[in-house]
Amino acid sequence: MKRNIKIKIGIIVAVVLICIYGIIGLPKSKDELVANWKKNIHLGLDLSGGTQLVMAVQLQDAFKAFADNTIERLKEELKKDNVDYVTMDRNDPNKLEDADKIQVDIKGVPVGKGSAFRSVVSDRFPEWTLLAVNSNDYRLNIKTTEALKLKHDTMTQTMGTIERKINGLGLTESSVQPTGRSDAEAELLVQLPGVGDPAHVKQLLQTQAVLEWDEVKDGPFATREEALAKHGGVLPLGTKLAPTVPRGGQQSWYLISRSPVVRGTDIRDAHATQGELNHWETNFVLTQEAAKRFERYTEANINNRAAIVVDNQIISAPTIQSRISDTGRITGAATQEEAADLALNLRAGSLPASVIYQEERTVGPSLGADSIREGFRAGIAGLIAVTLFMLFYYRRSGINATLALFLNAVILIAALAYAGATLTLPGIAGIILTIGMAVDSNVLVFERIREELRAGKAVIAAVDAGFSKALLTIIDTHVTTVVSCAFLFIFGTGPVKGFAVTLVIGLIANIFTAVFVSKTIFDFELSGKRQVTALSI
Amino acid sequence: MELFKNTNFDFLGKKWPFIGLSLVLTAAGLVSLAVRGGPRYGIDFKGGALVHVTFAQRPSVEQVRAALSGKIPALEVQELSGKPEDLIGTDVQDDRALQTASQTIVDSLMTAFGGQANGKYNINAGDANELAEKLRDPLAAANVPMSQQLLLELATKITDYRKYHSGLIRNLDELSSVPGLSPPILNVVKQVTYPAPIAINGTEVVGPKIGAELQRKAILAVLYALGGMLVYIAFRFEWIYGVAAVIAVFHDTIITLGLFSLFNKEISLTVVAALLTLVGYSMNDTIVTFDRIRENLKIMRREALEPLVNKSVNQTLSRTVLTSGLTLLTALALFLFGGQVLNGFSFALVCGIIVGTYSSVFVASPILIFWHNFLESRKGRPAVATPSAPKVNGPKEGVRRGTAKVK
Numbered sequence: 029m030k031r032n033i034k035i036k037i038g039i040i041v042a043v044v045l046i047c048i049y050g051i052i053g054l055p056k057s058k059d060e061l062v063a064n065w066k067k068n069i070h071l072g073l074d075l076s077g078g079t080q081l082v083m084a085v086q087l088q089d090a091f092k093a094f095a096d097n098t099i100e101r102l103k104e105e106l107k108k109d110n111v112d113y114v115t116m117d118r119n120d121p122n123k124l125e126d127a128d129k130i131q132v133d134i135k136g137v138p139v140g141k142g143s144a145f146r147s148v149v150s151d152r153f154p155e156w157t158l159l160a161v162n163s164n165d166y167r168l169n170i171k172t173t174e175a176l177k178l179k180h181d182t183m184t185q186t187m188g189t190i191e192r193k194i195n196g197l198g199l200t201e202s203s204v205q206p207t208g209r210s211d212a213e214a215e216l217l218v219q220l221p222g223v224g225d226p227a228h229v230k231q232l233l234q235t236q237a238v239l240e241w242d243e244v245k246d247g248p249f250a251t252r253e254e255a256l257a258k259h260g261g262v263l264p265l266g267t268k269l270a271p272t273v274p275r276g277g278q279q280s281w282y283l284i285s286r287s288p289v290v291r292g293t294d295i296r297d298a299h300a301t302q303g304e305l306n307h308w309e310t311n312f313v314l315t316q317e318a319a320k321r322f323e324r325y326t327e328a329n330i331n332n333r334a335a336i337v338v339d340n341q342i343i344s345a346p347t348i349q350s351r352i353s354d355t356g357r358i359t360g361a362a363t364q365e366e367a368a369d370l371a372l373n374l375r376a377g378s379l380p381a382s383v384i385y386q387e388e389r390t391v392g393p394s395l396g397a398d399s400i401r402e403g404f405r406a407g408i409a410g411l412i413a414v415t416l417f418m419l420f421y422y423r424r425s426g427i428n429a430t431l432a433l434f435l436n437a438v439i440l441i442a443a444l445a446y447a448g449a450t451l452t453l454p455g456i457a458g459i460i461l462t463i464g465m466a467v468d469s470n471v472l473v474f475e476r477i478r479e480e481l482r483a484g485k486a487v488i489a490a491v492d493a494g495f496s497k498a499l500l501t502i503i504d505t506h507v508t509t510v511v512s513c514a515f516l517f518i519f520g521t522g523p524v525k526g527f528a529v530t531l532v533i534g535l536i537a538n539i540f541t542a543v544f545v546s547k548t549i550f551d552f553e554l555s556g557k558r559q560v561t562a563l564s565i
Numbered sequence: 566m567e568l569f570k571n572t573n574f575d576f577l578g579k580k581w582p583f584i585g586l587s588l589v590l591t592a593a594g595l596v597s598l599a600v601r602g603g604p605r606y607g608i609d610f611k612g613g614a615l616v617h618v619t620f621a622q623r624p625s626v627e628q629v630r631a632a633l634s635g636k637i638p639a640l641e642v643q644e645l646s647g648k649p650e651d652l653i654g655t656d657v658q659d660d661r662a663l664q665t666a667s668q669t670i671v672d673s674l675m676t677a678f679g680g681q682a683n684g685k686y687n688i689n690a691g692d693a694n695e696l697a698e699k700l701r702d703p704l705a706a707a708n709v710p711m712s713q714q715l716l717l718e719l720a721t722k723i724t725d726y727r728k729y730h731s732g733l734i735r736n737l738d739e740l741s742s743v744p745g746l747s748p749p750i751l752n753v754v755k756q757v758t759y760p761a762p763i764a765i766n767g768t769e770v771v772g773p774k775i776g777a778e779l780q781r782k783a784i785l786a787v788l789y790a791l792g793g794m795l796v797y798i799a800f801r802f803e804w805i806y807g808v809a810a811v812i813a814v815f816h817d818t819i820i821t822l823g824l825f826s827l828f829n830k831e832i833s834l835t836v837v838a839a840l841l842t843l844v845g846y847s848m849n850d851t852i853v854t855f856d857r858i859r860e861n862l863k864i865m866r867r868e869a870l871e872p873l874v875n876k877s878v879n880q881t882l883s884r885t886v887l888t889s890g891l892t893l894l895t896a897l898a899l900f901l902f903g904g905q906v907l908n909g910f911s912f913a914l915v916c917g918i919i920v921g922t923y924s925s926v927f928v929a930s931p932i933l934i935f936w937h938n939f940l941e942s943r944k945g946r947p948a949v950a951t952p953s954a955p956k957v958n959g960p961k962e963g964v965r966r967g968t969a970k971v972k
Binding site: 082212222224225227271288293342384385386387388389390391392393394395397398399402403405406407409410411413414421449453454457458460461463464465467468471472475478479497501502504505506508509512513515516518519520521524527531 | 568571586609619637642667668676690691692718724727728729730731732733764765766767768769770771772774775778782783785786789790792793794796797798801834835837838839841842844845846847848852853856857860863877880881883884887888893894896897899901902907910911914934
């Protein structure tokens with residue numbers, strides 16, 4: 029046997045071993061083999077079952093909150109510096125695209141205080157550019173750099189919060205990432221493998237869980253109108269009205285302080301426990317700094333009522349019975365799940381901006397299993413049909429083609445495993461096209477060899493000529509497809525991309541198997557014999 | 566065995582009937598598309614909500630509509646033949662309505678067809694963890710306590726059974742075939758759970774904005790890909806070859822889209838993947854033929870272009886038919902056994918492979934000849950190329966010398 033055939037065979041054997049190792053590792057038992065296979069081949073959600081959510085983070089919410097915060101601070105600062113104004117307001121951008129068009133209008137600043145006003149803004153509010161509308165009115169626009177930073181921070185914070193919430197549910201295989209579409213910076217892709225019903229997750233994400241511990245100034249009232257009537261239609265300064273969570277059709281209203289004693293951000297930990305009478309409740313622990321504040325407040329307000337407010341609804345309005353330092357308790361949960369969800373929401377915090385779901389796909393485990401089973405059955409049926417035909421039509425050489433075909437499939441799957449790529453339904457489409465083109469390459473070569481044989485060439489020369497003449501065609505067809513895949517990858521979205529990746533890997537594997545491997549097998553078969561007069565093709 | 570040995574069909578001589586057929590098919594497709602107002606896009610592209618439901622006892626479409634009337638607008642119910650599964654969809658476009666659309670459909674269906682719960686847990690919903698949780702205390706009460714691990718294993722076996730039976734357990738007695746589920750345990754399962762005669766196997770909700778975006782991106786990706794191929798082929802051969810190949814592929818795509826429209830099938834993202842696949846196949850066929858034409862141009866310099874192209878088509882005929890036949894075999898397997906999710910995909914492949922094979926012979930090759938004849942006629946020569954023509958529209962021909970023909 030010639031030396032270079034030995035080297036070629038060595039290369040092929042090495043590639044096969046590396047590929048098989050990549051797919052199933054070094055299994056010692058059947059169970060281990062299956063486990064390794066499952067570990068190495070990542071199935072997409074469309075095959076394994078699960079939920080995929082695409083959400084648009086409503087960045088304008090964060091911009092509005094930022095403007096509100098600015099207004100509050102600016103009012104304080106202006107008061108300090110004795111600058112008067114008549115009104116101060118922000119506009120209300122409602123669309124995501126308009127987020128950075130946020131503006132704060134300050135009207136009625138006396139002409140004499142103009143320069144004082146300007147210096148307050150320029151010294152203490154560097155995030156904004158000041159525009160004088162006329163001698164009394166001013167407008168603040170957010171600076172571009174600041175807007176970018178705010179967007180980035182909001183996205184990071186949203187992703188972190190969602191991650192904490194999802195992980196809190198024990199869905200550890202889940203992922204949160206930007207969709208990466210160039211013109212959709214505010215889009216997030218959340219993947220939840222194995223989650224067949226996203227309603228719970230969506231509800232959890234939507235719940236803001238903005239917790240406040242407020243002083244109760246007055247109440248309870250049966251209706252909002254009653255409360256307003258008692259105060260002559262005007263609420264006292266620094267107070268607001270809040271309803272209780274409706275229970276059994278009953279709801280009452282309290283007048284509570286506008287600035288809370290404790291906020292959600294003061295919470296260090298929260299968890300659900302079973303309290304008296306086996307009712308579920310949520311306990312929370314405050315941070316050190318908040319605990320000191322809380323202690324002072326509770327000490328001064330013994331026998332007064334307080335309100336625990338979550339998302340602007342009063343959960344409970346207990347009477348303070350003793351000094352409390354760093355723990356609190358929220359009762360009234362109907363089920364364990366409700367108490368646990370609240371605890372999770374308190375721990376994870378609230379999203380800095382609301383989200384709108386753009387896309388939601390849930391594939392139940394049985395639907396995914398059906399797709400795999402049916403795809404597999406169809407694949408096997410197709411493969412068997414092709415193999416039988418090749419063996420029948422090309423006889424001994426058909427073995428050659430079949431080997432190359434199977435090797436191609438093995439290399440393709442191994443490459444996916446090594447790259448950590450996920451196999452999706454469109455990916456399977458790519459594999460089918462690859463198999464089709466692999467068959468094609470073999471047919472091209474074999475038909476060419478037959479032609480050369482008909483033209484009267486000797487067997488070895490015919491095989492060589494067949495391969496070398498078909499090579500150019502094979503390269504042309506493959507490069508064309510690779511070129512188109514490059515465009516599909518650059519411009520396509522998720523599934524189209526998956527298709528392109530599998531196809532390119534398959535095509536590269538195919539050039540190796542159809543040209544190199546198949547030729548080597550021919551060379552090997554022919555090398556042993558002195559005089560080759562016939563070829564089984 | 567050989568199917569085609571030294572064939573010599575006069576494909577190009579009889580090109581007119583085939584070109585006519587192409588034109589008729591293309592026109593039929595375009596008319597169908599025009600009449601129906603464009604392709605029938607799935608919710609991937611137009612936005613909307615879709616729920617996959619399996620019923621133990623399939624209700625009539627009217628019953629489903631009645632259950633959902635007033636709750637969700639623009640309802641569409643699609644029965645999948647040969648499957649216990651139905652698709653129930655809506656193409657509500659409003660962003661806010663869409664947020665709850667799938668939930669509304671599911672809830673209304675459960676109310677109408679979900680059967681009597683009697684305070685029991687629906688074994689056809691939820692996951693293994695939840696099931697284990699529901700079973701733990703009753704099992705202990707019935708004197709068959711289980712460790713957490715065993716309990717979870719048992720629950721997983723039950724949900725796996727469900728998974729391989731279309732997501733629906735019709736009767737709890739079915740479960741006696743599940744290993745490890747002894748009669749006393751089965752009794753507890755019966756006490757605690759009931760099988761709702763309906764299972765939700767999947768939901769899809771796509772916002773109209775993202776749908777339009779996906780549509781635009783898919784079309785752009787395909788157009789750029791076609792452009793890329795045109796440039797590459799033009800670079801490897803000559804620009805007219807690139808144009809001819811792209812026209813042929815375009816022809817295939819239009820006809821396939823037309824067939825989708827004629828059979829009223831939906832275009833989903835998976836179908837787009839199939840269209841890309843058939844573009845690949847068709848291009849492949851065309852290039853193989855072109856390669857042969859280029860090769861023959863070098864060795865048969867005396868031959869006129871039309872017989873030369875015809876000969877090339879004949880020489881590659883065996884490979885064309887074999888390859889297409891074999892891939893058609895795979896696609897047919899997928900169409901017959903591939904199930905509902907892959908149905909649109911495999912349909913596109915079956916149509917595409919047939920049309921694609923045909924187009925490389927009857928569309929791409931005649932374009933080369935037409936162009937060649939057009940160039941000749943501009944030079945004031947007869948429309949048909951003569952053997953003495955100084956330049957054949959092949960790549961980089963030098964002075965033409967006589968060369969022996971190869972059999």
